[in-house]
Amino acid sequence: MLKDEDDRSYCQFMAKTDTRDKLLQAGLEVLHRQGFNATGVQEITDAAGVPKGSFYNHFDSKDLLALEVVKAYAARNAEKRKQLREGSGSALNRLRRYFDSLNRIGEASEYSRGCLLGNFAAELSAQSAAVREGVQGAFDEWTTLVAGVIAEAQRDGSVARDVPAKVLASFLINAWEGAVMRAKAEKGAAPLNEFMSVTFKKILT
Template sequence: MNANQRLDKRDLILAKGAEVMTRRGYHGAGVQEIVQAAGVPKGSFYHYFASKEDFALQALQQVYGPRLQRYAQALDNPALSPRTRIVDYYGELVEHFARQEKLEYHCFIGSLSFEMAELSPALGAEIDAILQRSADILQACLEQAQAGGELATDEDCRSLASFITSAWQGALTRLKVASNTRALADFMQRLQLLLRA
């Protein structure tokens, strides 16, 4: 097996396993279920991952590296005003959920944070780092909005970015609990009010 094939198999296990963990939670997702979803033998799991915790750490990086990159690109699009970038980005996410025939919870980080942030310091630190990176990306865009007169000059962009990031995570939690998009619609309404100059 060449290096590309090994990488492909690892990526497959990470992708399929992250889906299983998102749906069933950390404790509800056994290694056997992860390898069955990936269509690989159980030995392959332990070839690439020292433990289930190690798998979850690598899966977080695999899932959120590209997502944070897309977020950064969307919020740095020079063709749109900073305020429009933010509202459009979250608006598209809300529309995505609204189009689903059956609402499904797609927040891997949310699933892990409730179960494992306190039990696993390594996972807790990785989750916090990802959420902080998301807030940092948003803060940079908010600062551009402020410089362009779209936000009040006395607005604390760091605090606002942290609040919006936390509010979005909370709205996703309500989506899971209520199985409707009301909390997401409320989030969008408040987001637009928050971003008025």
């Protein structure tokens, strides 16, 4: 009897996390593809294959799902970030490989999705304080990571020290975001190639 009860509560727990995870994954996919305000809760529950009513058992609002989506999106490229931090080769080579690998992400969709962080910053900053702060936090963490590797390149002499690593990192992440946004407007890779060219000829030198 005790065992049965344990099983049942374990199964209920699993079903609950499973539905939440499905909503999160579907939310990430749909919100990245078509944006926040163009997407209804029903589209997300349909994409997740769960009843519409179940949404509010897991998220109090679409805003709060979007905030979790920001965290899941930022966590998604953990392997790329690990390679940037501790992969083989010089800091400068790792930075080049890192941005190269980010640039390839959009190829399959003709760059039509853009970066979810940039999309949400543009669409939601004025609308949702929670999402705005989530996006800001993700950008800050990302900047700290890139700044650490630029500082390493400054220590080994491959990047000049005339501008602080943190400023260079912030500038480059924003420039990359702008290039991704322009690639979305052009449906082409030219802005990303220009980003690589100017970054490694003029900035990280």
